[in-house]
Amino acid sequence: xxxxxxLKSLNIELPPVAVPAAAYVPFVQTGNLVFxxxxxxxxxxxxxxxxxxxxISTTEGQQAARAVAIDLMGTLHAAVGDLNKVKRIVKVMxxxxxxxxxxxxxxxxxxxxxxxxxxxxxxxxxxxxxxxGVAQIPLGACVEIELIAExx
Numbered sequence: 001x002x003x004x005x006x007l008k009s010l011n012i013e014l015p016p017v018a019v020p021a022a023a024y025v026p027f028v029q030t031g032n033l034v035f036x037x038x039x040x041x042x043x044x045x046x047x048x049x050x051x052x053x054x055x056i057s058t059t060e061g062q063q064a065a066r067a068v069a070i071d072l073m074g075t076l077h078a079a080v081g082d083l084n085k086v087k088r089i090v091k092v093m094x095x096x097x098x099x100x101x102x103x104x105x106x107x108x109x110x111x112x113x114x115x116x117x118x119x120x121x122x123x124x125x126x127x128x129x130x131x132x133g134v135a136q137i138p139l140g141a142c143v144e145i146e147l148i149a150e151x152x
Contacts, residue, residue, distance in 0.1 A: 003083040006119050007073075014074040021138070027079040033090070034079050034149045039071045040141035049140035052133075053102030056142050061096065061104075065111030068145045072112075073119065080151050087152040089116050089127040095144040098133040105131040112145050 007014065017026050020037070027036045041048035041064035048064045050056040056064070077083050094109040096102075109131040117125035137144045 003086070003119055010118065012070055012073075012119075014077050015071055017075050017078045018071065026075050029079060029151075032087070032151045034076065034151055036072055036075050036079070036147045036149070038093075038095070038144040038146040039068050039075065040137060040139060041065070041068050041143040042071065043067065047139045047141050048143070050142045051097050051099060052104070052108060052142060053099035058104045058107050061108035061142060062111030064143045065094065065108050065145060066115050068143055069112040069115040072145065072147050073116075076147070076149055080149075083119075085151050086120060086124060086149050088124050088150045089120055089147065090150050091148040092116070092127050092129045093146050094129070094131040095134045095137055096131060097135075097137045097140070097142050100133075102133060105133045108143060109145070 020026060024037050027034055052061050073083065092112060094112065096105040096108050098105060109129065113129060116127065119125065
């Protein structure tokens with residue numbers, strides 16, 4: 001099954017690449033690696049703002065991280081032209097806007113990681129990962145995630 005068939009079965013439509021909000025580009029390819037800039041969580045087209053441990057639950061955070069994964073795949077599609085060329089998701093780095101006592105950043109980030117595994121499969125979708133709790137993310141977003149992928 002192609003990546004696009006999987007996306008369709010999950011009722012996922014890839015968004016266009018978002019216009020960068022500052023002095024950076026959405027992606028850079030060097031050799032067969034594609035580096036995607038951090039994508040912030042959005043809900044209904046607007047910044048998904050809030051702080052885990054304060055006004056956003058772990059479950060909501062997982063949904064936000066899943067939404068970020070969809071945006072990342074949209075950018076990756078724009079970068080490589082065909083998601084079936086993705087040989088492997090190499091690395092995911094997640095920043096979770098959280099209170100000092102919130103300790104479930106890894107569970108929030110699973111919202112992204114699990115979707116990537118579903119879409120790209122257990123081999124290509126398995127990736128190295130970091131999940132950090134941070135005091136703030138641009139525009140007050142609850143989650144920001146960047147990704148590195150290897151292209152065949």
